[in-house]
Structures are given as structure tokens and as C-alpha cells.
Amino acid sequence: xxxxxxxxxxxxxxxxxxxxxxxxxxxxxxxxxxxxxxxxxxxxxxxxxxxxxxxxxxxxxxxxxxxxxxxxxxxxxxxxxxxxxxxxxxxxxxxxxxxxxxxxxxxxxxxxxxxxxxxxxxxxxxxxxxxxxxxxxxxxxxxxxxxxx
Amino acid sequence: xxxxxxxxxxxxxxxxxxxxxxxxxxxxxxxxxxxxxxxxxxxxxxxxxxxxxxxxxxxxxxxxxxxxxxxxxxxxxxxxxxxxxxxxxxxxxxxxxxxxxxxxxxxxxxxxxxxxxxxxxxxxxxxxxxxxxxxxxxxxxxxxxxxxxxxxxxxxxxxxxxxxxxxxxxxxxxxxxxxxxxxxxxxxxxxxxxxxxxxxxxxxxxxxxxxxxxxxxxxxxxxxxxxxxxxxxxxxxxxxxxxxxxxxxxxxxxxxxxxxxxxxxxxxxxxxxxxxxxxxxxxxxxxxxxxxxxxxxxxxxxxxxxxxxxxxxxxxxxxxxxxxxxxxxxxxxxxxxxxxxxxxxxxxxxxxxxxxxxxxxxxxxxxxxxxxxxxxxxxxxxxxxxxxx
Numbered sequence: 001x002x003x004x005x006x007x008x009x010x011x012x013x014x015x016x017x018x019x020x021x022x023x024x025x026x027x028x029x030x031x032x033x034x035x036x037x038x039x040x041x042x043x044x045x046x047x048x049x050x051x052x053x054x055x056x057x058x059x060x061x062x063x064x065x066x067x068x069x070x071x072x073x074x075x076x077x078x079x080x081x082x083x084x085x086x087x088x089x090x091x092x093x094x095x096x097x098x099x100x101x102x103x104x105x106x107x108x109x110x111x112x113x114x115x116x117x118x119x120x121x122x123x124x125x126x127x128x129x130x131x132x133x134x135x136x137x138x139x140x141x142x143x144x145x146x147x148x149x
Numbered sequence: 150x151x152x153x154x155x156x157x158x159x160x161x162x163x164x165x166x167x168x169x170x171x172x173x174x175x176x177x178x179x180x181x182x183x184x185x186x187x188x189x190x191x192x193x194x195x196x197x198x199x200x201x202x203x204x205x206x207x208x209x210x211x212x213x214x215x216x217x218x219x220x221x222x223x224x225x226x227x228x229x230x231x232x233x234x235x236x237x238x239x240x241x242x243x244x245x246x247x248x249x250x251x252x253x254x255x256x257x258x259x260x261x262x263x264x265x266x267x268x269x270x271x272x273x274x275x276x277x278x279x280x281x282x283x284x285x286x287x288x289x290x291x292x293x294x295x296x297x298x299x300x301x302x303x304x305x306x307x308x309x310x311x312x313x314x315x316x317x318x319x320x321x322x323x324x325x326x327x328x329x330x331x332x333x334x335x336x337x338x339x340x341x342x343x344x345x346x347x348x349x350x351x352x353x354x355x356x357x358x359x360x361x362x363x364x365x366x367x368x369x370x371x372x373x374x375x376x377x378x379x380x381x382x383x384x385x386x387x388x389x390x391x392x393x394x395x396x397x398x399x400x401x402x403x404x405x406x407x408x409x410x411x412x413x414x415x416x417x418x419x420x421x422x423x424x425x426x427x428x429x430x431x432x433x434x435x436x437x438x439x440x441x442x443x444x445x446x447x448x449x450x451x452x453x454x455x456x457x458x459x460x461x462x463x464x465x466x467x468x469x470x471x472x473x474x475x476x477x478x479x480x481x482x483x484x485x486x487x488x489x490x491x492x493x494x495x496x497x498x499x500x501x502x503x504x505x506x507x508x509x510x511x512x513x514x515x516x517x518x519x520x521x522x523x524x525x526x527x528x529x530x531x532x533x534x535x536x537x538x
Contacts, residue, residue: 020277020280020285020289020290020292021290022285022286022290056287056401056402057284057286057287057399082305082405082407083301083304083305083308083407084301084304085297085300085301085304085352085353085354085355086352086353087296087297087300087351087352087353088349088350088351088352089296089349089350089351089352089357090276090279090294090296090351090352090360091276091292092273092276092277092279092280092292092294093273093274093276093277094292095291095292099292099297101291101293101297101300101301101352103301103401103407105405110401111401111402111405112401113288113291113293113298113399113400113401114291115291115292126304126308137290143290143291145291
């Protein structure tokens with residue numbers, strides 16, 4: 001059999017853009033401070049210094065007044081579960097079932113969709129409080145998961 | 150608004166299912182079926198072409214699909230050609246774009262093909278591709294795909310209005326049983342309430358039968374100005390009204406009460422106003438039952454029942470043959486399957502055969518008004534209202 005001339009992409013460690021984890025470094029992303037803060041255990045977003053609007057996700061331009069004069073602000077330490085589900089089927093590669101997803105509401109008016117980790121699905125309930133749990137992702141990246149308080 | 154009206158003059162569809170066919174095979178099949186439906190139109194008459202497709206870049210590693218699809222349908226466009234992509238709402242968006250192009254006077258005849266290759270060899274890759282329409286950096290990065298999102302919609306609706314899992318299941322039973330009379334549907338076995346209720350859990354409370362099916366498929370329509378339409382067929386199917394609303398991105402930013410979809414209510418009101426009709430005038434609705442909960446909320450927001458009473462509305466049998474409106478006589482996304490870019494075009498095909506009295510065993514007798522709807526998120530909606538006159 002002839003030698004295979006094309007490498008299988010799936011095992012190529014240089015294929016970066018086909019995984020779902022964002023590029024988090026200053027050479028690729030202008031909101032990289034979000035990820036730097038995350039590595040310090042802080043969940044943050046941007047607030048507009050001109051109109052006062054706090055936005056999610058963090059950005060480089062305010063969607064309310066189109067100002068680029070923004071500053072970083074910390075989230076309140078706890079959020080509250082509005083709704084949740086336990087996913088056991090149809091889970092994408094790289095993720096392990098069961099996955100507990102929750103809609104998490106914060107006092108700053110922002111809602112986040114995120115998985116709960118270190119959590120028994122049977123203990124999850126609407127109205128319960130959750131706190132940030134920073135999780136490592138492949139190639140020195142981090143993501144913002146949550147766990148029950 | 151432009152002058153005159155716009156109508157469908159041809160429509161065709163492929164078999165939906167796990168197809169032994171490539172992306173372009175599906176396009177060629179749909180193109181042929183569409184031309185076969187009206188022998189007065191040949192590919193050489195078509196100077197404008199739209200392809201509706203969501204992710205050929207992932208499932209077929211093929212970008213730039215508009216000229217490819219036109220060529221595979223024998224069309225060489227000289228007036229207009231575009232690819233339209235709005236995730237699951239792409240098909241309705243594409244027909245709406247054809248409408249806009251005709252109203253703008255850029256052309257008077259447009260072929261619209263919707264096609265999606267979904268069933269790639271690796272099942273894992275199908276689930277991976279499902280994350281592509283979400284917000285990659287802020288939601289898809291957690292593996293979030295439509296099932297858990299709509300599961301949380303269902304949780305919110307059950308908690309606020311007392312909607313039951315049995316009521317959700319009744320939508321699936323109805324749509325699976327409708328598909329027994331649709332030879333193009335992916336599933337043609339029907340379903341019982343027990344089958345749906347005992348099917349395996351996907352994301353609580355949604356079970357396998359509460360979910361639309363991953364499938365391959367394509368469909369086509371030809372859209373024309375009223376003047377062209379009258380010359381090409383005795384029975385054109387008119388576009389009476391259309392609306393499109395997107396109120397946020399990503400999902401976390403939709404209005405806080407996930408049991409209510411104000412963007413759909415607003416889109417419905419706009420489309421009804423443009424068509425000069427109300428929900429009572431609708432004979433057939435083929436709306437976006439990506440999950441059973443979606444169809445229940447669509448009854449409510451589109452004005453067919455009071456807010457919160459969608460579960461009761463299906464339970465009372467008011468959305469089936471013999472009821473006030475026949476909902477998803479095709480079997481909907483749940484039984485036909487949901488090849489994303491093709492679904493809205495499949496609805497256009499259903500409108501075309503139903504309003505011309507050509508729907509065979511599943512014909513809704515005397516149907517005059519057909520409501521088609523796709524969503525691309527709970528806050529993003531696309532509507533087309535079709536009429537016989």
C-alpha cells in the first residue's frame with residue numbers, strides 16, 4: 001500500500017480552530033483580560049464608562065451607545081439558578097455525560113449559561129446559589145464553570 | 150413596499166433520512182424534483198438562484214455553495230445569486246430573500262434550494278457540528294447544543310404554567326402519526342404516547358421522541374412575480390405576509406422568562422397584519438417543532454390559544470385533522486427530520502402541494518391559508534404566510 005500523504009487532522013495537535021474553546025491570548029483576542037482575571041479566580045465583564053451599561057459577554061464596543069470607553073468589573077460572588085437540565089444524550093465529543101447545564105442569574109442583571117461541576121445532579125434545584133469554578137481547558141486555556149455554593 | 154405580489158410556481162423535495170448521498174447529490178435531486186413539478190420552466194429560464202444551507206463548511210468541507218448549487222441545478226445566474234444562512238431559520242429566510250429580490254425589481258423569477266448534509270460518518274461529529282450556530286466563545290465552548298437549551302425552555306414552561314411531560318409527548322405522537330402519510334419523511338412508523346414517554350432521556354425533561362431528528366435532505370421552490378406566475382401556472386401559491394425578528398444574541402441575553410417568546414409574538418402580529426388575516430383564518434400551520442415544547446409555545450405566541458394554555462390546546466385535540474387548525478400535516482421537524490437549511494423550503498413545498506390540493510392522503514380539505522415558521526433561537530423567528538388567492 002502506498003504511503004499516506006495526508007495526515008489525519010483529528011490527531012494533529014496544530015489544528016486549533018476546530019475545537020470550541022476560544023483563543024484567549026493577547027495575540028488573538030482583544031478581551032484577553034477576561035481570561036487573565038479568570039486565572040486569578042475572578043469572573044468579570046465590561047461596563048461602559050460613558051453610558052453606564054454593563055454587558056454580557058464582555059466586548060470592546062458598548063452595544064447601547066457604541067462607545068469603546070469600557071472598564072472591567074467583577075461579578076457578585078454568587079448567582080442563582082433560574083432553570084437547569086441534565087443532559088445524558090447527544091453530548092459532543094470532548095464532553096462527558098451527565099452534563100448539568102444551568103441558567104444562572106446575578107444581581108448585576110446578567111444571566112450566564114454554564115455547566116455545573118463537582119455537583120450531584122440530584123442536589124440541583126431552581127433558586128439554589130452557585131459560585132464560580134475555574135476549569136482548565138486544552139492548551140493552557142481556562143473556562144468559567146460553576147458549582148453549588 | 151414594492152408593487153404587485155409574489156408566488157410559488159414550482160416545488161420539489163428529496164427523501165429525508167440517513168441518505169447515501171453527498172451535499173451536492175441532495176442539491177441535484179431537489180433541483181430536478183422542483184423542475185419536474187412545472188414543465189413550463191427549464192433551468193435556462195432561471196436567472197436568479199438562492200441556496201439555503203447552514204454548515205456545508207463543516208459537514209462537506211465546502212464553502213461558496215451558491216454557484217456550486219446553481220450549476221448542479223443547471224442554472225447559470227445572471228440577475229441574482231446568494232447563499233442565505235440563518236441557522237435553523239435559513240429556509241424561510243431564503244424564500245423571504247427571493248421575495249425581496251423580486252419586489253426590488255432585480256429579477257422576476259428565483260429558484261430557491263435548501264440543502265443540508267448532516268449525517269456524516271461519525272456521530273460524534275454530528276453533535277460537534279450542532280454547536281456551530283451557538284456562540285462559540287461564550288456558550289458552545291461548554292458543549293451547549295439545542296437539546297439542553299430547549300430542555301430549559303421546557304423546564305421554565307412546566308414550572309410557570311404546569312405543562313406536563315405527557316402534553317409535550319402528545320405533540321410528538323401527533324407529528325409522528327401525520328408522517329405515516331408523508332413518503333418523504335425520515336420517520337414513517339407513527340408513535341404511541343407510551344413509546345414517546347418511555348424513549349430514552351436526552352436532556353431532562355426532553356426524551357428522544359421530543360426531539361427533531363438529525364437527517365439529510367433538500368427541497369426547492371421557484372418564486373415568481375405575479376405576472377410571471379400567471380404565465381407559468383394556473384394555481385400559483387401566493388406569499389401573503391412575512392416577518393423576521395431577532396431580539397438578542399447569545400441565548401443568555403434573551404428575555405429572562407424563557408416560557409414566553411415575545412419575539413415570536415411580535416413577528417406573528419407583523420406577518421398577520423401584512424397578510425390581512427388573523428390566526429382564525431389559518432387552515433394549516435407548519436411551524437418549528439425542533440422540540441415538542443417549541444410547538445406548544447408556538448400555539449400560544451402565534452395567537453391560537455391563551456398564553457400558558459398550549460399544553461391544554463394539544464390535549465384537547467384542537468390542532469389535528471377535524472380541529473380548528475391542522476398543525477404539521479407533514480409530520481413537522483420531529484418526524485420529517487430537520488436538515489437545517491432545507492426545513493423552511495420543505496415547509497414551502499408543503500404549502501405548495503396543500504394549497505393546490507395536491508397533498509394526496511394528507512390533504513387538508515379546502516385549505517386556503519398556510520402559516521410557515523422557523524426559529525433560530527427562542528428570540529429569533531422567521532415567518533411566511535402563504536395563500537391560495
